[in-house]
Amino acid sequence: MALVLIRQAVPDADEAIIDYIDGYLKDGGFEDDEDAIADFVKPILIDAGGKEDRIDTLCKELTAMYFDKQHSNAQNISSQKLSKLDQAITMGHQSGISATSSLNKSHVDLDHVSGRRVQSQVNQEKLRKAEAKIASKMAKRAERTNQRVEYEASRLLESERQLQEEYKLYNPILDYTTTKGKNKDIKIDNFDISFAGRRILTDANLTIAFGRRYGVVGKNGIGKSTLLRAMARREINVPTHISLLYVEQEVVADDTRAIDMVLRADVWREHLLEKERELTARISNIEAEQNEEGLDEQVKKSLEEQHDTCHSELKEIFSKLQDIESDKAESKASAILAGLGFAAADQKRATKEFSGGWRMRISLARALFCKPDVLMLDEPDNMLDIPAIVWLEKYLQTWPNTLLVVSHDREFLDEVATDILHMHSEKLDYYKGNFSNFNGTKEERRKAQLREYESQMQYRQHLQDFIDRWRYNAKRAPQAQSKIKILEKLPVLEPPEDEKLVNFQFSNPEQLSPPILQMNDVTFGYTKDRIIIKHINLDLRMDSRVAIVGPNGAGKSTMLKLLTEENKPMSGLVHRNGRLRIAYFTQHHIDQLDLSKSAVAFMAEKFPGKTEEEYRRYLGSFGITGMVGLQVMKTLSGGQKSRVAFACLSAQGPHVLVLDEPTNHLDMESMDALQDALSQFKGGVIIVSHDERFINTVCNEIWICDKGVLTKFSGTIKEYKEMICPTEAVVAL
Structure with missing residues (x-):
């Protein structure tokens, strides 16, 4: 319950911060201080970008929830301790008054009961010892809390220091004006990369032409991020005169203004x-x-x-x-921040006032501003809304240096990439053109490799048969020896890797007679002065396929929570079919899983009554096959955890699926499987997504959520993208 309240109050707060606050609340330690929760929680959430009035309301709710509970527990513990003293409390035999009921009252005058003085027989020495013991426990608890806070703070500071030192180590001050005219192509032959004892690349060749934009693709867990990180740390032999920058970490949260943080990147x-x-x-x-x-x-x-x-x-x-046109630097930095969604006033705010997602945008802005020779972006579209993605696509089309970008968004790669770098089977393959060209060429190349492999295997077999037949024949022995030499010189070909198909399958619900959900002039806000979304009119049907798009902070997730009844409207009418079941996939879906359990054990706990084999078969329909279903979930990849979450959604038998950024952790094969499953699903689908292809495939309606208003858009998602950011609106900076 506390997690829900915190997310409602500060929707942009990092999950690490929310988990830290939740751990503090569960630990307790504030029995006699009603302000303890507010003193601890409020400054953290304000730093995370929360609004003070909403955080004040949250602190009151948490205090009522936890303080009263702790206070009640403390009273019960105190009562139990007093009842266990060696000598009993002697009270007059008054009708209707018992020792138990008296002890449970908070203010009982032991000196006056029905006008008669009663002598207390409590052993004062033992009472003092009990009180001292309780005080000692409270002091130790407070000390542990302080130590934990200090430890977390020092750990975060140390982590930030390490990141800064690492940046300085791998990105020394380089006078890039002196490197003009130098060859900045990268060619590294015959290198290996391993990570956590697993081989990522074996005897690989890296060839990067300066000025080209490479889309790095491959399945989840294949090692794309590991390759970029190895380049950034110069663990492979990249020439020292080439400047590299890998955008992975969000910027440090401190008092530095956003625009100053960008300027310092150069x-x-x-x-x-x-x-x-x-x-x-x-x-x-x-x-x-x-x-x-x-x-x-x-x-x-x-x-x-x-x-x-x-x-x-x-x-x-x-x-x-x-x-280097230093006098134009601030205007360039401001234009980049504006393109990534920062208003003029926000650019002057301290970085500590932004959530993790917005600090990642600042990190991206720093990279674009300082223009390294090789810029490496790791799924930059995951942290952006559609307007910012459109701006970034158009900006990167004018990028003058080398770009390597990891992304699962095909439309993004089509817009940005001039080449595709495909990682698979511990090797790198290169393709000219964007992702669509790669997708068309890859299958033809695979078929050619298969034909070559099969032809060689037949030739090998022919040679081997001749050798086996005539090896020991005196007349044919020289010919057999010649065939042996030919066989030894043949190159060893590997068969092309089989494409493992991923399948998702949502169970179809029973049909409900319309209307299943209607909203008439619905308004929601946390206070009357803080309206998030207003005047919603929506008619949801079993065949609805709706995409909700718009900038971050416009109220998209709030809209989804109204549909799922997580938020209650301030005004307006909501009519809901009594049998309607809605399954909600949140951006923070991993929090809904118990990562200490296996997927099978978690399913058995949530949906009891089936055998282990049935749970494994059910998870298998979402790509959790073999022993993966029996692994502890904290060892699974982000995409595998998403698949478990989808399996749990389907097990609820929903009439409507509400999906908030469902593709963020999925590779392309899983995204295709999800699209196919949603196309076959006989219930309603409402999604918030920034993936153009996913929206085009799944949805037939687009609703724009902007400035607190939800309106239907009559065009396609491509037309919406062109409307919010025309081609001529972005120029190279």
């Missing part, structure tokens, strides 16, 4: 500005010394030489700043 510009400040200060000091009286000629001459040297260095610094 470490060479920052270095020049720092040198300018140092030289300007040194020149001022020298001029002050020159104005002093009584200087001898030798000192004057020395100061004059220092002054000339500093002026010469400063002139060179100014020239370099002019070469």
